[in-house]
Amino acid sequence: MMKDVKSPKGKELSKPLLKRLTDYMWGKLHSPIYVEDMASKSNMSTFHFARSFKKTTGHSPHKYLTTMRLEKAVSLMENDDISLADVASESGFSDQAHFTRVFKKRMGTTPAAYRKKLKKSA
Structure with missing residues (x-):
């Protein structure tokens, strides 16, 4: 059975996790911030993190940053x-x-x- 490719995948990030991530981003805004680091802080793969971040905020991590x-x-x-x-x-x-x-x-x-x-x- 084939899955619908357009169905939303991934879970939204929890509010506390999103707050920790945005605080981290504000704190390091003057220096490079990598999606891999944010994914690691979220205990997720980079791909899963990026998908969940976009599902939560409506924007990719890069656009949000x-x-x-x-x-x-x-x-x-x-x-x-x-x-x-x-x-x-x-x-x-x-x-x-x-x-x-x-x-x-x-x-x-x-x-x-x-x-x-x-x-x-x-």
Whole structure:
């Protein structure tokens, strides 16, 4: 008997586990975070973890992490004293160019233009 390939597989992550994982991600946001490490902390295989994470949050671990990094970057950009290169670094992006590409793709504008708009509205 063949299984329906489209049927949802995997269990959702428990709320306490998801909280531990998001706390871990926030704590290490400035450095590389690997799905394998999160899977290990969850006592799951990488594949099973990624599937369960997406089922729980609606996003892949990578997309969720990128969203967290962008949230941190936006909050850091409110401070004019920190350069965009430092914002990128502190938010966990590999460099300012990578940060700019991801920011523009998700936010529809560059970090510099966003910061300029923030200044005007303040």
